[in-house]
Amino acid sequence: MLFSVDQVALSQVLQPVSRAVAARTTLPVLEGVLVTASQHGVTIAATDLEIGIECHLPAIIEKEGSVILPARYFVELVKRLPAANLSISLHEANNTVEIVWGKSQYIIHGLPAEQFPSLVKGIGPETFSVAGENLREMIRRTIFAVSHDDARPILNGVLFELKGENQLLNMVSTDGIRLACCVGEVATRLDQSHSFILSARAMAELVRLCPADDDVKVWVNENHAIFQLGGLQFMARLLEGRFPDYKQVLPQEFSTSARLDTESFLASCERAALLSRKGNINPINLHFTDELLAISAETPEVGRVHEEMAAVKTGDDLSITFNARYLVEGLRALEGEETIFEATGPYGPSCLRPVQGSQSYFYLVLPLRTG
Amino acid sequence: MSNDARIIFHIDMNAFFAAVEELDHPEYRGQPIIVGGDPDGRGVVSTASYAARQWGIHSGMPVARARALCPQVIILPVNMERYRAVSSQLMAYFRTLTPLVEPFSIDEAYLDMTGLAQSWEHAIAWAKTIKRDIKARFGLTTSVGIGPNKLLAKMASGMEKPDGLVVLRYQDLPAKLWPLPVDELFGIGLATAVTLRKIGLATIGDLAQAPVDFLTRRFGSYGAKLVAWANGRDTDLVLSERERPESIGRETTFRTDLHDPDALFGHLLWLSDAVCTRLRQERMLCRTVTVKLRFADFRTITRAHTLINATDVTGQIHRAAKRLLQEHWQGSPVRLLGVTLSGLQEKSAGRQMAFFPDPQDKQDIRLDKALDNVRERCGSDAIWRARYLLTGSRGKGEDK
Numbered sequence: 102m103l104f105s106v107d108q109v110a111l112s113q114v115l116q117p118v119s120r121a122v123a124a125r126t127t128l129p130v131l132e133g134v135l136v137t138a139s140q141h142g143v144t145i146a147a148t149d150l151e152i153g154i155e156c157h158l159p160a161i162i163e164k165e166g167s168v169i170l171p172a173r174y175f176v177e178l179v180k181r182l183p184a185a186n187l188s189i190s191l192h193e194a195n196n197t198v199e200i201v202w203g204k205s206q207y208i209i210h211g212l213p214a215e216q217f218p219s220l221v222k223g224i225g226p227e228t229f230s231v232a233g234e235n236l237r238e239m240i241r242r243t244i245f246a247v248s249h250d251d252a253r254p255i256l257n258g259v260l261f262e263l264k265g266e267n268q269l270l271n272m273v274s275t276d277g278i279r280l281a282c283c284v285g286e287v288a289t290r291l292d293q294s295h296s297f298i299l300s301a302r303a304m305a306e307l308v309r310l311c312p313a314d315d316d317v318k319v320w321v322n323e324n325h326a327i328f329q330l331g332g333l334q335f336m337a338r339l340l341e342g343r344f345p346d347y348k349q350v351l352p353q354e355f356s357t358s359a360r361l362d363t364e365s366f367l368a369s370c371e372r373a374a375l376l377s378r379k380g381n382i383n384p385i386n387l388h389f390t391d392e393l394l395a396i397s398a399e400t401p402e403v404g405r406v407h408e409e410m411a412a413v414k415t416g417d418d419l420s421i422t423f424n425a426r427y428l429v430e431g432l433r434a435l436e437g438e439e440t441i442f443e444a445t446g447p448y449g450p451s452c453l454r455p456v457q458g459s460q461s462y463f464y465l466v467l468p469l470r471t472g
Numbered sequence: 473m474s475n476d477a478r479i480i481f482h483i484d485m486n487a488f489f490a491a492v493e494e495l496d497h498p499e500y501r502g503q504p505i506i507v508g509g510d511p512d513g514r515g516v517v518s519t520a521s522y523a524a525r526q527w528g529i530h531s532g533m534p535v536a537r538a539r540a541l542c543p544q545v546i547i548l549p550v551n552m553e554r555y556r557a558v559s560s561q562l563m564a565y566f567r568t569l570t571p572l573v574e575p576f577s578i579d580e581a582y583l584d585m586t587g588l589a590q591s592w593e594h595a596i597a598w599a600k601t602i603k604r605d606i607k608a609r610f611g612l613t614t615s616v617g618i619g620p621n622k623l624l625a626k627m628a629s630g631m632e633k634p635d636g637l638v639v640l641r642y643q644d645l646p647a648k649l650w651p652l653p654v655d656e657l658f659g660i661g662l663a664t665a666v667t668l669r670k671i672g673l674a675t676i677g678d679l680a681q682a683p684v685d686f687l688t689r690r691f692g693s694y695g696a697k698l699v700a701w702a703n704g705r706d707t708d709l710v711l712s713e714r715e716r717p718e719s720i721g722r723e724t725t726f727r728t729d730l731h732d733p734d735a736l737f738g739h740l741l742w743l744s745d746a747v748c749t750r751l752r753q754e755r756m757l758c759r760t761v762t763v764k765l766r767f768a769d770f771r772t773i774t775r776a777h778t779l780i781n782a783t784d785v786t787g788q789i790h791r792a793a794k795r796l797l798q799e800h801w802q803g804s805p806v807r808l809l810g811v812t813l814s815g816l817q818e819k820s821a822g823r824q825m826a827f828f829p830d831p832q833d834k835q836d837i838r839l840d841k842a843l844d845n846v847r848e849r850c851g852s853d854a855i856w857r858a859r860y861l862l863t864g865s866r867g868k869g870e871d872k
Binding site for chain 2: 382
């Protein structure tokens, strides 16, 4: 293997790819990046078996070949080199790589490329594609509601549902206390329906890589989803198991509905939460009467708060208590000036959704049962 | 401020259980209600509403007798869980006024208002505000007694019921307290009252003027206290509730190091059961479960797991502890095993509801309730899970 490549281009590729390098592993190969020189250029890949990233960059190839280099040294070294042409060659007998820049020379010991696990690639026509900007927003508006309790690992992921009949992508997440659902349009025609679950970890990496102005092609197979993000392929292992039947908990009708100014509602909830601390929770009470929402909270040792804001209410009066955190996080995920708050009663799920918005979104949240 | 210049409130919820029932059942409002017993007319009256009291019904009376006095009386079962919930909301409200709140029973509390009320007039204004607040926020009427100490505050609140507000200062004693019969003085039981009357002390005033040494000869040191009380002297401070625990833990050191998984998991269940029972007694919920392991070579590890939702269900906590043990115990002999619950919160702050609850939960909650019931009545050793007999994990472990 012998090629020459621009330091800036190589470093730009190594940064995102190295995020897939395993942090703690008993397999040394997973601590490395796979460098492959082929007639098409250079490919850099890394995986921790849960996610994988592969990126291609142009280079002048003099001899094909491949090797695994320890990310800790290779990535950091390239980052610190000046912007110049680098010549990289492999001594195949002992997997040693020589990097030459001007009169400087660096030797790094690598591992044989055959030991690297093969990364699943998106081949053939994609399963679907979606605008990068759309995907990024959808992830942002669902990822925060996943569970971090590994008692039910399936809830540590985001459910993707693709509906062949209406060309829509549903993303759903829940930790058992609240549930976020975002519906977006797909960019290419779907032939059939699909459903799969990706871990929050994979989603968090994916959102960093999403291009702002390009479509993302997605391939889905039995165990993996592969995302084409510009010149980069992102692979994520699907979570195994069955996502709970969330449709069963979606309320069919609401007994109270109110229209609120999103920003003031959020600010009020945040202020009330400040003066409400009971162990790990911040209970705040919402009291809806005609045209008025009273938000109140108290902590015996701290004090209490009572705020009122305008709310166009229809249906029953309602007094309901939430852990403030769950309201605040939901409100932050909304977009638009106005929010519709709908409730099924003091002990049933409530729903937040924007009055307008580019994507259809709702956030269901369960209250605290007090008294 | 010295002790005798304090301003203490005693707040008494009028006919509390009946009042809560009236709140929950507006259709009964103003009607004669008694709480206690079953509709078959067994048991005794726990609380009678003021409407019922007009028929001569009072607490402690057999329900059958109450029904004889007032055939249309509404008999309701005791819903202690609900009263307790309202009570803890009330206590929480009191604590927004002053940190010095001493709950005296489910429907009474002492508040040290010295810091807030600069004068007796100011204290009365505060008392009116509190009464109005409680009426508005909870729909309940109260009798407030104000005095320079707990004893006089308590005596004062008893003087006007329902919906009273009485100030009892030292200068008010001759007119307001002393004419009352001795058995009305707080701290005097029936037997003492009989003895006092026998020796010619019929009113609180008689007792206040009696020579102390005469009474100490008769009653010992209690005699001196009686005279002090009759003179309105009481040095008891308002003690705010004891600190809530930050964590609840239990651990056990084995007589011989354990390497049998069945035995170890049996002990884990016992420890989980013990800490959860304690958690429920404290009326708290927890979110974090920590398992502690000390090996034969004294190497010690602690591993924690935080649940999404706070709980007090033994089954849930045991399952979390078990997962931790399975994940972190590789089979080397164990000298000590411990389970600690932290991230505690008051149950009264509210229980977070959940979508998709584990179907196992319902059964676990029923089992906890049954075990707690037996243990409350017959002691903590009265009932055990059969599993403990197999693993010999019964009754060991120290509170931490």
